[in-house]
Amino acid sequence: MAENRIYNFNPGPAVLPLKVLKEIQKDLLNYKGSGMSIVEISHRSPLFDDIITDAVERTKRLYGLDDRYHVLFVQGGASLQFAMIPMNLLPEGRSGDYVNTGTWSTKAITEARIQNKPHKVVASSEDRDFAYIPKNIQFSKNAVFAHITSNNTIKGTQWADFPDTGGVPIVSDMSSDIFSRPLDTEKFGMIYAGAQKNMGPSGICMVIIRNDMLDLIPEGLPSMLDYNTFMKKNSLYNTPPTFAIYTIQLVLKWIDETIGGLAAMDRHNRKKAKILYDAIDAGDFYRGTADKDSRSLMNVTFRLPSEELETKFIEEAAGKGLGGLKGHRSVGGCRASIYNAMPMEGLEALVDFMQAFEKANS
Ligand SMILES: *Cc1c(COP(=O)(O)O)cnc(C)c1O
Numbered sequence: 001m002a003e004n005r006i007y008n009f010n011p012g013p014a015v016l017p018l019k020v021l022k023e024i025q026k027d028l029l030n031y032k033g034s035g036m037s038i039v040e041i042s043h044r045s046p047l048f049d050d051i052i053t054d055a056v057e058r059t060k061r062l063y064g065l066d067d068r069y070h071v072l073f074v075q076g077g078a079s080l081q082f083a084m085i086p087m088n089l090l091p092e093g094r095s096g097d098y099v100n101t102g103t104w105s106t107k108a109i110t111e112a113r114i115q116n117k118p119h120k121v122v123a124s125s126e127d128r129d130f131a132y133i134p135k136n137i138q139f140s141k142n143a144v145f146a147h148i149t150s151n152n153t154i155k156g157t158q159w160a161d162f163p164d165t166g167g168v169p170i171v172s173d174m175s176s177d178i179f180s181r182p183l184d185t186e187k188f189g190m191i192y193a194g195a196q197k198n199m200g201p202s203g204i205c206m207v208i209i210r211n212d213m214l215d216l217i218p219e220g221l222p223s224m225l226d227y228n229t230f231m232k233k234n235s236l237y238n239t240p241p242t243f244a245i246y247t248i249q250l251v252l253k254w255i256d257e258t259i260g261g262l263a264a265m266d267r268h269n270r271k272k273a274k275i276l277y278d279a280i281d282a283g284d285f286y287r288g289t290a291d292k293d294s295r296s297l298m299n300v301t302f303r304l305p306s307e308e309l310e311t312k313f314i315e316e317a318a319g320k321g322l323g324g325l326k327g328h329r330s331v332g333g334c335r336a337s338i339y340n341a342m343p344m345e346g347l348e349a350l351v352d353f354m355q356a357f358e359k360a361n362s
Contacts, residue, residue: 007346010324011153011299011337012176013196019258020250020341038246043239051242052235055249062255062262063185065208072207072230073240073248078175078194081205082108085171085190086117088217088227089144093118097143097168100124101133102152103330104173122146130155132291139165144216145189146170151177153197154328156301156335157294162187169213177298178206179255180340181266189213197298198339200247204240255340265340272338272347273297279351285358289333303333305362310334313357322350 008015024038031038034047041047056071065071074080085108090096095118098109102125112119120143123134130152139146146165151158153176162170162184169189178193185191190209196202209227223229229237235245259265277295280286280302289301304310310333314326327333336350 006321006323007342007349008323009336009338009342009346009350011197011328011335012194013202014198014337014339015341016200016247017251017254017258017341020247020254023250024247039243041242043236043242048242048246051246051249052240055245055252056234058249058252058256059206059208062179062252063183063208065185068211069185070209070211070214070231072209072227073235073245074205074207074227074230075203075241076205077196077203078104078173078192078205079107081173081192081207082111083115084225084227085145085147086112086115086119087221087225089171089190089213090117090119091216091218094144094216095119095140095142096171097122097139097146097165099134099137099146099148099163100126101149101157102130102155103328104152104154104175105147105149108147108149108173125157130157131289131294133157133159133294137163139163139168141166141168143168145213147172149173151175151180151296151298153299153337154331154335156288156290156296156299158296158298160293169210171213176337176339177296179252179262179265180269180298182262195244195248197337198341199251201241201244204244204248206248251341259340268344269297269338269340272342272344273300275347275351276300276336276338279354283358285362286354289331298337298339300336300338301327301331301333302335307332309361312361316357317350317353320349320353322346322353 028037059071098121100121123137125132125134146168150172170187171190174191175194176197178198190213192205192207195204217228255265280288287303304313317325325334327335
C-alpha cells in the first residue's frame with residue numbers, strides 16, 4: 001500500500017481516509033494562510049467557527065436532520081454518554097428501556113443503575129453470548145427512550161433494521177457505525193458516537209439530540225454534564241478538542257464529496273462486508289461467530305479451527321501488512337474492523353491472505 005502504510009483492521013482508534021490524513025499533513029504548519037497550525041488557533045476564531053459550522057451542517061445534511069435536531073461535541077468519549085443519558089433524560093418518576101446486546105450496552109445499563117434511575121432491560125441476547133440481535137421486543141409504553149447499541153463492535157452484530165418501539169424515541173450508541181448508512185432519523189431522539197471508529201481521533205463524542213429530549217433535562221446539573229449547555233453554546237462553552245473536530249469535519253467532507261453521501265457509503269460498505277463474509281462461509285476452516293441475520297457490516301468476527309491457528313493467523317497477517325485482526329480480549333478469536341475508511345483493496349488483500357493461509361494450514 002502507498003506511503004508504507006498497512007491495512008489497519010484495528011477496532012478503534014481506527015483507520016482514517018488517506019486523503020484526509022494528507023490534507024491534515026498539508027495544513028499542519030500553516031492552516032489556510034493563518035501562519036499557525038489548526039492546534040494553535042483560537043476556538044473562537046472565524047477559522048475555527050467555519051470548521052465547526054461545516055461539521056454541524058454536513059451532519060444535518062447527510063442525515064437529513066431538520067431544525068429540531070442539534071449536533072453537539074462532548075468530551076469524555078461514548079462512555080461518558082452512558083452516564084449523561086440517565087442523568088439528563090430520566091427526570092423524577094420516568095423510566096428508560098434498554099436492550100442489552102453486549103459489552104457496551106451492559107455498560108450503558110450499569111450507569112443507569114449506579115444513579116438509581118428507573119430503567120428496564122426489555123430484551124437481551126446474553127443467553128447466546130450476544131451472537132444475535134433480539135427480535136419482537138415489547139417496549140414499555142411510557143418509557144422516555146429505548147436505548148440500543150446499533151453496532152456491537154466486540155461481538156460483531158448490528159441492527160439491520162431498527163425496532164418498532166411504538167413511538168418511544170430511540171437513543172442509540174452508534175460509535176462504530178455512525179455515517180456508515182442512511183437512517184430514518186425520525187425514529188431517533190438521540191444518536192451518539194465516540195469519534196475514534198468512524199470519524200476521527202478519540203476523546204470526543206458526537207451527540208445528535210432532538211428538542212423533545214432536551215426538554216426533559218432537570219435543573220441543577222453541572223454545566224459540563226448538561227446537554228443544554230452544549231446546545232446553547234454551540235459546543236463552545238469551554239475549549240473543545242479542536243483538532244478532533246477539525247478531523248471529523250474533513251472526514252464528513254470526504255463522505256459527502258469524495259464518496260457521494262451515505263447511500264453510496266452504504267453500498268461500498270455492503271460490498272466490502274460481502275467479500276469477507278463470502279470468504280468465511282466458503283468452507284469450514286473459518287467460522288463466523290454472529291448469527292447470519294445479525295452480522296455487522298463494520299466488525300467481522302470469526303474463529304479458526306484452533307486457538308493456535310488463530311495466533312498464527314494474526315501474526316502472519318501482521319507480517320503481510322494486515323494489522324489489528326485480533327479479537328477483543330474478552331472474546332478471543334479474530335475480528336476485522338472494516339469501517340468506512342477501509343478501502344476495498346484492504347478486503348481483497350485480506351481475503352487473498354485467508355485463502356493462502358487455509359491452504360497452507362489445513
Ligand atoms: C468504542 C465504543 C465505545 C466506547 O467509546 P469511548 O470513546 O472509549 O468511551 C462505546 N460504544 C461502542 C459501541 C463502542 O464501539
